[in-house]
Amino acid sequence: MESNMPLWEFIGWAGSVLVIVSLMVPSIRRFRVLNLAGSLIATIYNIYFGIWPYAAMNGVIVLIDAYWLWRLTRDRDEERGYCVLEVDAAAALPARFLDRHLPAITKAFPHFDREALSGAHVFLTLHEDEVIGLFALSADGDTGHILIDYVTERFRDLTPGTFLYNNAELFARLTLTSVTLPVRDAADPMYFAKQGFTTRGDLLVREV
Secondary structure (H helix, E strand, O other): OHHHHHHHHHHHHHHHHHHHHHOOOOOHHHHHHHHHHHHHHHHHHHHHOOOHHHHHHHHHHHHHHHHHHHHHHHOOHHHHOEEEEEEOOOOHHHHHHHHHHHHHHHHHOOOOOHHHHOOOEEEEEEEOOEEEEEEEEEEEOOEEEEEEEEEOHHHOOOHHHHHHHOOHHHHHHOOOOEEEEEHHHOOOHHHHHHOOOEEEOOEEEEEO
């Protein structure tokens, strides 16, 4: 066993680092994944060295994380409590949201123009009773030009966007068949690619 100690020490430290990092991650899903991985490594480590109380504790944490990851995978979209509410851009709540999150919004959308929201369709994304995002577009015929699609850091696990862009009823009410966004306007074009957007010239485009 002694010759294997350097390897097992590395494994033990790796598990500890993953658990610590998980506590620094705002995303619920990422927290659970990292915490599960770290606790699983710690369980194996403690079993190997016969440290049974810590092995049992970490084993229970693995089961808890696995359960909640299963719940997060199962309870999507409406079951997770998402909804999208159209609001007046000049109303107090969207104005407050913009004021609070403007630095992060301009980082995600470098060319965002707050004045462009006047006359646009503006929506707040809610999770249960918490406002977690802002989405806005301007309509041009059957095409919607996205002005902003922002969610708070804790909910950046793609599910709010999946709920939004799969909301056929919302886009039908706006008589839209596609939405677009200039590639240069998105700091993270991969997010839009994961939501089903394709690149056409200098535009990101998605049929809705």
